[in-house]
Amino acid sequence: MTTPSATEDTRPCRGGRRAFANVSFCRPAVAWTRCVRACAAVFFVVGCFGVAVQSADGESVQRGTVVFELPRLAQLQISGDLSGLLALDADGTGESSYDVGSVTSAVDANTLTVTATDAWDLSARLTGDWTCPGTYDKPETDLLIRITSAGAGTIENGAGSFISLAPTDTMILSDGSAVSGNEVDVQTRVLLDWESDVPGAYAISVTYTLVGHVP
Amino acid sequence: MRYVAIAMGFVGLAAGMAFGADDVDTQNSTVGGTIPELCQIGIAGDLSALLTLAQDGAGETAYDAGYVESAAAATTLTLDANKQWSLGVNYSGAGWTAPGTYDKAESDLLIQITNTPTGTVQNSYDSYQTTSNSKTAMLSHTSGVSNNSVEIQTRVLLDWTQDIPGAYSITLVYTMETTP
Numbered sequence: 489m490t491t492p493s494a495t496e497d498t499r500p501c502r503g504g505r506r507a508f509a510n511v512s513f514c515r516p517a518v519a520w521t522r523c524v525r526a527c528a529a530v531f532f533v534v535g536c537f538g539v540a541v542q543s544a545d546g547e548s549v550q551r552g553t554v555v556f557e558l559p560r561l562a563q564l565q566i567s568g569d570l571s572g573l574l575a576l577d578a579d580g581t582g583e584s585s586y587d588v589g590s591v592t593s594a595v596d597a598n599t600l601t602v603t604a605t606d607a608w609d610l611s612a613r614l615t616g617d618w619t620c621p622g623t624y625d626k627p628e629t630d631l632l633i634r635i636t637s638a639g640a641g642t643i644e645n646g647a648g649s650f651i652s653l654a655p656t657d658t659m660i661l662s663d664g665s666a667v668s669g670n671e672v673d674v675q676t677r678v679l680l681d682w683e684s685d686v687p688g689a690y691a692i693s694v695t696y697t698l699v700g701h702v703p
Numbered sequence: 704m705r706y707v708a709i710a711m712g713f714v715g716l717a718a719g720m721a722f723g724a725d726d727v728d729t730q731n732s733t734v735g736g737t738i739p740e741l742c743q744i745g746i747a748g749d750l751s752a753l754l755t756l757a758q759d760g761a762g763e764t765a766y767d768a769g770y771v772e773s774a775a776a777a778t779t780l781t782l783d784a785n786k787q788w789s790l791g792v793n794y795s796g797a798g799w800t801a802p803g804t805y806d807k808a809e810s811d812l813l814i815q816i817t818n819t820p821t822g823t824v825q826n827s828y829d830s831y832q833t834t835s836n837s838k839t840a841m842l843s844h845t846s847g848v849s850n851n852s853v854e855i856q857t858r859v860l861l862d863w864t865q866d867i868p869g870a871y872s873i874t875l876v877y878t879m880e881t882t883p
Contacts, residue, residue: 560726564729573735573736575737576736582738582739582741583742583783586783600730682783682847682848683847685738692733695729697728698728
């Protein structure tokens with residue numbers, strides 16, 4: 489078999505290229521090694537921007553496409569209703585709650601379910617201030633939460649004990665790896681004071697935020 | 704070189720994952736409810752033997768003085784409320800139970816507040832006053848209160864010529880209520 493070589497080039501081609509001997513096509517204008525480098529660069533760009541492309545090199549492109557289309561995912565679900573925590577009974581739980589200085593939910597009154605494909609942080613913050621009866625301004629520090637069961641992860645900022653929250657996120661749990669269906673039980677406590685906490689309707693919201701991130 | 708291309712693809716993969724955006728998800732939990740008007744009153748002290756007088760001693764002395772009285776803090780009320788409130792007192796039922804047919808006057812029972820609790824004394828109960836069979840205000844306050852201690856002294860008038868020997872009793876009812 490004849491190996492194409494410069495000495496065997498006999499056909500003129502456009503652009504000054506040379507043709508292989510005994511065949512009817514011209515040499516490429518660019519060396520094949522340069523094509524490989526260019527393709528690698530394309531893969532890199534695809535990897536960076538997550539764009540799926542089709543290519544004659546089915547094997548390598550397919551691998552890139554399948555993996556590149558998986559974004560970092562974090563899903564947070566919540567169960568439990570605390571909207572009636574302060575609906576106290578007269579001649580019963582009401583007086584006893586004031587006497588002990590607080591009303592406290594069940595240990596698993598709120599359950600957060602964490603699913604993440606990467607490292608994650610779970611934070612909590614106050615969405616706003618208390619809404620209170622009349623002109624009373626109940627301190628936001630009267631709301632406390634604690635993690636009573638974390639599942640996976642490391643409890644942060646002392647959230648294993650009752651802590652107050654701020655309008656900005658306070659990390660309460662974190663983990664350096666992916667997790668699926670990790671249940672986090674949260675207990676809530678509201679401080680009560682006979683002299684301050686007048687009768688009426690109260691409400692405050694806590695926002696729990698899950699962030700999936702680079703480990 | 705093909706493997707070089709694949710390797711470069713994985714480099715791209717790694718770079719893509721490393722610089723991919725964080726994902727954020729949030730959920731809210733609302734804590735709330737309506738706190739009702741609440742108040743409670745506690746009582747300590749036992750006066751059931753206040754009239755158990757000793758012969759040849761405290762008995763005669765008490766009759767001579769015209770009364771027997773408890774210690775200043777013999778009855779202590781502890782008050783809690785989450786809004787303005789009032790404390791009242793009345794005697795229960797028909798008043799005294801007395802020996803035989805004797806009808807001891809209910810006005811022979813006097814009480815007074817001896818300490819300075821939170822609130823405003825009503826109807827001069829910071830000195831001895833009688834009670835009636837309907838509630839009479841003793842103390843009130845314009846806001847909530849916690850562990851407000853009210854010390855009450857009790858006096859029973861005695862008269863050599865009327866108060867015959869025998870068993871006597873009367874019950875006082877202290878009532879705390881939140882007010883509009």
